[in-house]
Amino acid sequence: MLNQRTKPYRFILASASPRRQQFFKDIQLDVHIELKPVDEIFPDHLQYTSITDYLAELKSKPFISTLQAYDVLITSDTLVWHLGKAIGKPNSYTEAFNMLQSLANATHEVITSVTFTTVAGHTTINDVSKVTFGPLTADEITYYLEQHQPYDKAGSYGIQDWIGFVGVQRIEGSYPNVMGLPIEKVYRYIVEHFSTPTHEH
16 A cells, blocks of 8 residues: 555665564565665764664765655664663674673663655654563573574564563563564654645546
8 A cells, every 4th residue: 555655756775674674565665675884883972862863864874865856765773772871783792691681670762763865855753662671591691692693683682582572571662663663653754754645536
């Protein structure tokens, strides 16, 4: 349905994440996958949603000069916010282990920002979900890291993985947002801004 409603726009998703790509398949919107490297570095003074907003917008910059009239570029960034600090993707097994130990028996927030860029400019939206983990033993963390190797995920975990089933006690907010994309907000934004009028006869 969405493909029909959004003609003649062409949507470009700048993400290698299979989870994000699947979300667009699930809402029946065809997206072209294009990837360009960006150093995901943000200024130290940024906090909370300002970090993901900044990074989502930063990821759009390499594409801006090549966008055509009906192109809509979608870039995004997700991080875990815990104990007043941003937690991104782990750089090592030890870092991943320590991340998961710190998330056990605690509530953290998952923040995702999504930037929509056209030749006319860009708009960024974001969403925040709260995730509460119960206890996690060292053996459980080790098993998860060895079996799932979640090194491409903010906070070192995927909520759709084994650890989400055995470790997560409660979620407040959007579940898809914890997976990396607040797809309901994305869908609504696309419908509101890129739907073309339908004419009844």
